[in-house]
Amino acid sequence: MARDNSIVVEKLVREFRKGPRAVDGIDLHVAPGEIYGFLGPNGAGKSTTVLMLTTLLPATTGSARVGGYDIRTEGPKVRSVIGAALQEAALDPLLTGRDHLKLQTMLQAVPKAERKPRQNELLDRVGLTEAADRKVRGYSGGMKRRLDLALALVHRPSILFLDEPTTGLDPQSRTALWEEVARLAREDNVTVFLTTQYLEEADVLADRVGIIDNGRIVAEGTPAALKAEIGRPSIHVTPVRDDDRSVITELLGRFGEPLGSERDLAVRLREGSGLVDVIRAMDADGVVVDDIELRAPTLDDVFLAKTGRTLEGAAAEKTVAPSVR
Amino acid sequence: MSSPLLTQVGALAQRSVVRTARQPASAIPPLVFPVLLLLVNSGGLKASTLLPGFPTDSFLAFALAVPFIQGALFSMVNAGTDLARDIQTGFFSRLSLTPVRGSALLAGQITGIVVLGIVQAVFYISVGLVLGVRFAAGPAGIALLLVYAALVAIAFGGLGSFLALRLGSSESIQGLFPALFVFLFISSMNTPRDLIAVSWFRFLATINPVSYLIECVRSLIITGWDTRALVLGFGFATLIAIASLGAASWALGRRMERT
Numbered sequence: 001m002a003r004d005n006s007i008v009v010e011k012l013v014r015e016f017r018k019g020p021r022a023v024d025g026i027d028l029h030v031a032p033g034e035i036y037g038f039l040g041p042n043g044a045g046k047s048t049t050v051l052m053l054t055t056l057l058p059a060t061t062g063s064a065r066v067g068g069y070d071i072r073t074e075g076p077k078v079r080s081v082i083g084a085a086l087q088e089a090a091l092d093p094l095l096t097g098r099d100h101l102k103l104q105t106m107l108q109a110v111p112k113a114e115r116k117p118r119q120n121e122l123l124d125r126v127g128l129t130e131a132a133d134r135k136v137r138g139y140s141g142g143m144k145r146r147l148d149l150a151l152a153l154v155h156r157p158s159i160l161f162l163d164e165p166t167t168g169l170d171p172q173s174r175t176a177l178w179e180e181v182a183r184l185a186r187e188d189n190v191t192v193f194l195t196t197q198y199l200e201e202a203d204v205l206a207d208r209v210g211i212i213d214n215g216r217i218v219a220e221g222t223p224a225a226l227k228a229e230i231g232r233p234s235i236h237v238t239p240v241r242d243d244d245r246s247v248i249t250e251l252l253g254r255f256g257e258p259l260g261s262e263r264d265l266a267v268r269l270r271e272g273s274g275l276v277d278v279i280r281a282m283d284a285d286g287v288v289v290d291d292i293e294l295r296a297p298t299l300d301d302v303f304l305a306k307t308g309r310t311l312e313g314a315a316a317e318k319t320v321a322p323s324v325r
Numbered sequence: 326m327s328s329p330l331l332t333q334v335g336a337l338a339q340r341s342v343v344r345t346a347r348q349p350a351s352a353i354p355p356l357v358f359p360v361l362l363l364l365v366n367s368g369g370l371k372a373s374t375l376l377p378g379f380p381t382d383s384f385l386a387f388a389l390a391v392p393f394i395q396g397a398l399f400s401m402v403n404a405g406t407d408l409a410r411d412i413q414t415g416f417f418s419r420l421s422l423t424p425v426r427g428s429a430l431l432a433g434q435i436t437g438i439v440v441l442g443i444v445q446a447v448f449y450i451s452v453g454l455v456l457g458v459r460f461a462a463g464p465a466g467i468a469l470l471l472v473y474a475a476l477v478a479i480a481f482g483g484l485g486s487f488l489a490l491r492l493g494s495s496e497s498i499q500g501l502f503p504a505l506f507v508f509l510f511i512s513s514m515n516t517p518r519d520l521i522a523v524s525w526f527r528f529l530a531t532i533n534p535v536s537y538l539i540e541c542v543r544s545l546i547i548t549g550w551d552t553r554a555l556v557l558g559f560g561f562a563t564l565i566a567i568a569s570l571g572a573a574s575w576a577l578g579r580r581m582e583r584t
Contacts, residue, residue, distance in 0.1 A: 056418055076424065084422055090415030094347045095340065106336035107423040109329050135347070151419070 004068035005032045005081070005158035005191045007053065012062035014048050022048040024215035025062065030208075032158075033189040035181065037206025037223075039196055039299065041311055045215040046195035047087055050163045053193065054084045067159050083152030084161040089144040093137035097128050097147050100136065101154065108155040122150040126180065142173025149180065159191045160184065166201060178205050199299045199311060211303055218306040223299060230297040230305050234259055235278055236266040238291040248289065251281055259304060264291075268301075333425050337433020342440050344407060355399035355441070356448050359392030363452075366391075366515065376520055381547040386458045389449065390542035391514045393474060394535060396445040397481040398505055404438045405485030405498040412493045412580070427577045431570070435482045442478025446471050453546070461549040469555075470545050476562045477538060483569030490576035512536040534561040 009028035015021050023045040030036040038046050051057035053066055055075040064071045067081035091100060101119040110118055123129045126146035136144065145165055152160060162181065166174040182205060184190040196202050202209045203223045211219040211226075219226055237252065239245050248265050249258065255278050256267035275294045282289065303311050345352045367385040374382050381387050411417045420430060450467060453460075460466050488498055511526065512535040521527040530536050541558020544551035 054422060056421060079422055079424065082422075086415055086418055088415055090419045092340070092344065092411075092414075092416055094344045099340070099343065103336050103340055104423070106332050107420065107425045109332070109424060 005189070006030060006068070007036070007064070007066050007159065007191065007193060009049075009053070009064040010062055012049070012052060012064055013060045014045075014052055014057065015060045021060075021215050023052070023059075026212070026215070026217050028064075028210060028217070028220075030191055030193060032191055033185055034207045035185045035192040035194060035205055037194050037196055037202035037209040038212060039199070039202045039209050039303075039311075040212035041197055044212045046197075046212060047163055048215075049212070050084070050086070050161050050193070050195055054082060054086075054161055055079055080155075081157055082159045082161060083155070083157035085145070085148040085152045085163065085165055086161075087163040087167070089141075089148040091136045091139075091144055091147060094135060096133050096135055097123065097139070097143075097150075098132040100147060100151055104151045104154045110154065118154065122153060125153075126150045127176070140173070142169050142176070145169060145173065145177060146180075149177065153184075157190065159193070162192065162194045164195055164197065166196070166198065174201070181205060197311065203299055209299065211299070211306060213303070213307045219302055226299065226302045227297040230268075230301050232256070232269050232271065233297065234266050234268045234295050234301065235275060236264045236291075236293045236295060237289050238264045240288055240290045244287065244289075247285070247287060251285060251287060252278065254281065259301075260308065260310065329424075330426060330429050333429035334432045334436060337425075337430060338436035338440065341404070341407070341434055341437020345403070345437070345441055351403045352441075355396045355403070355445055358399070359395035360449070360452050362395065363388050363392050370515060373516065378517070378520055380517060383458065383547075385456055386453070386547050387543065388515070389453045389458055389546055390539045391509075392449045392452075393446060393470075393477065393542045394509060394514075394538050396449065397442060397474075397477045398502075398509065400438055400441055400445070400478060401481035401485035402498060402502045402505070403485075404434065404482055405489040406495040408434060408486055408489035409493055409495040409498050412489070413495060417580070421581050427574065427581050430581075431483075431486060431573055431577055434486055435479055435570075438482035438485070439475045439478045442474050442482075443471055446474035458546065460546055462545040466545040466550070470542065473541060473545075473558065473562065476559065476566060480562050480565035480569055483566060483573045487569055487573040487576050490573060490580045493580070508533060508535045512539055514539055534565065537561045 007028060007030035009026060011025045011027060012023055013021060013025050014023040026049065038049065040046050048057065052059045053064055053071060055071055055078050059072065066078045069077040069081070071078055095103070098119060101122060102115070105115040105118055120129070123132045126149055128143060128146060128150070131139065131143060136147065139147065149162075149165070165181070166177055169177065178201070181192055181194070185192050194206065206223065208220065208222050209226060210217050221229070235252065235255070237248055239248055245265060252258070252265060252267040255273040256269040259266040259268055279292065300311050303309070363385070367388050370388075371384045373379060374384050374387070450470065462469065485498070488501060492498060511529045512533045513521070513530050518527060518530050518536060521530060537557040538561060540554050544554035548554070
């Protein structure tokens with residue numbers, strides 16, 4: 001019988017004592033072999049959701065089935081079918097990459113005869129064969145993340161949870177990790193639940209995206225469908241002088257609804273308006289600008305449309321807000 | 326013990342030993358500092374042997390028991406710090422995601438501490454022999470001393486694990502080190518209890534279990550086979566081991582709260 005490697009979540013809630021609802025009644029369905037991107041700013045509830053789905057944190061209310069098993073009552077079975085790389089690569093700096101894999105294969109009860117071949121296979125797969133006998137404290141951030149991924153795969157899980165796997169990585173390491181995650185889903189039919197605060201990551205990697213803010217899912221769908229929902233492109237203008245901002249804002253207002261961008265002046269174009277119309281109006285009014293750009297909708301626009309804030313702005317708010325947990 | 330459980334315990338014990346071996350800054354102090362203190366004390370307090378009723382004419386032989394307990398205290402703090410760091414870095418969560426049982430986690434951790442405790446004991450015994458100490462209980466006494474060192478390591482290892490699991494912070498564990506050392510200093514480490522003239526100090530040394538842990542070792546070195554000292558030492562070590570392992574198991578259950 002084929003394994004059920006779906007994730008089904010219904011009205012899942014996690015409340016912390018004297019704190020807000022970190023996760024506030026979310027519903028999710030992740031299909032087998034799908035890469036689901038869980039996108040949101042810091043503190044939105046992404047990691048708390050992952051901790052509940054991986055059985056490391058009890059849910060306050062609601063239910064979820066991971067791989068067909070109930071996270072509340074079938075914890076050991078859930079853990080047997082999942083692999084997880086949680087936020088921050090949880091590695092022992094004094095052990096080598098090979099030591100980690102040896103320990104993990106033993107704890108995951110991989111049969112003795114299969115342990116070494118499995119260790120070598122995974123080291124090769126994540127490109128760490130040469131560094132296998134070096135202590136982890138000498139690894140780069142990318143190498144640690146790749147080892148973390150290898151450790152999560154030791155027991156051939158059918159569902160993989162990756163909590164912000166590329167945070168802090170350089171673009172090259174990020175791309176390498178994306179390729180490996182995509183390969184796992186496409187070739188091995190592994191279901192991937194990936195949390196991220198990077199729009200590009202969700203856009204490039206995820207089959208479907210759930211956008212979470214303040215513990216609630218505010219939008220869900222394929223990246224293309226979500227962007228299509230927003231529909232119209234936006235125009236972003238960088239003034240030459242700060243004094244010109246009010247004039248430009250007034251001018252742009254004739255062509256669409258203002259966007260709350262922190263970096264530049266922007267409007268979402270109304271139906272029938274285009275870049276040419278805006279440039280003509282600028283010429284006519286004698287407005288000079290440093291830069292003008294037409295942008296297709298992004299997931300950030302989706303986030304902005306659904307929450308009234310940009311992802312970057314939401315993250316900054318969370319950073320400034322005092323912790324209540 | 327079932328085979329998977331043995332494999333888990335073995336893997337975790339091996340990690341514990343490898344970690345210690347790879348950080349000399351943690352491995353060396355439990356060996357060197359107690360011996361340095363022994364040499365300083367046996368030089369400075371040599372005149373104590375002139376007290377009427379002092380049980381030996383070699384203060385070195387008298388004081389050689391102390392490193393065994395000091396070393397165990399060092400190991401306890403190191404082991405607790407390591408476990409607390411695992412909790413802080415998320416390594417503990419990684420272990421929680423494997424089928425590892427709580428009992429295996431604790432047993433693996435403690436086994437690692439026991440191995441190191443025995444290595445320390447062999448080192449202290451060797452230092453004593455090199456410096457001319459003759460063990461009154463003979464080779465069998467030395468063998469028993471190694472068993473006792475293992476038991477003390479279990480007792481103190483359990484305590485270190487309990488503290489780590491409750492506090493979850495390596496800094497807090499290290500902060501407790503001086504407090505734990507107080508128990509050593511208010512014991513019979515430097516003077517036999519019946520020769521302590523200050524009554525309140527004698528009282529504290531008498532109710533302090535560490536005194537009996539030291540006196541058990543001391544009896545094998547300078548007295549021979551002293552049943553009372555052995556029963557009290559092994560008894561207290563066993564009681565501490567049972568209590569600390571029980572507390573650590575409870576704390577582990579709370580810490581590994583999985584569904």
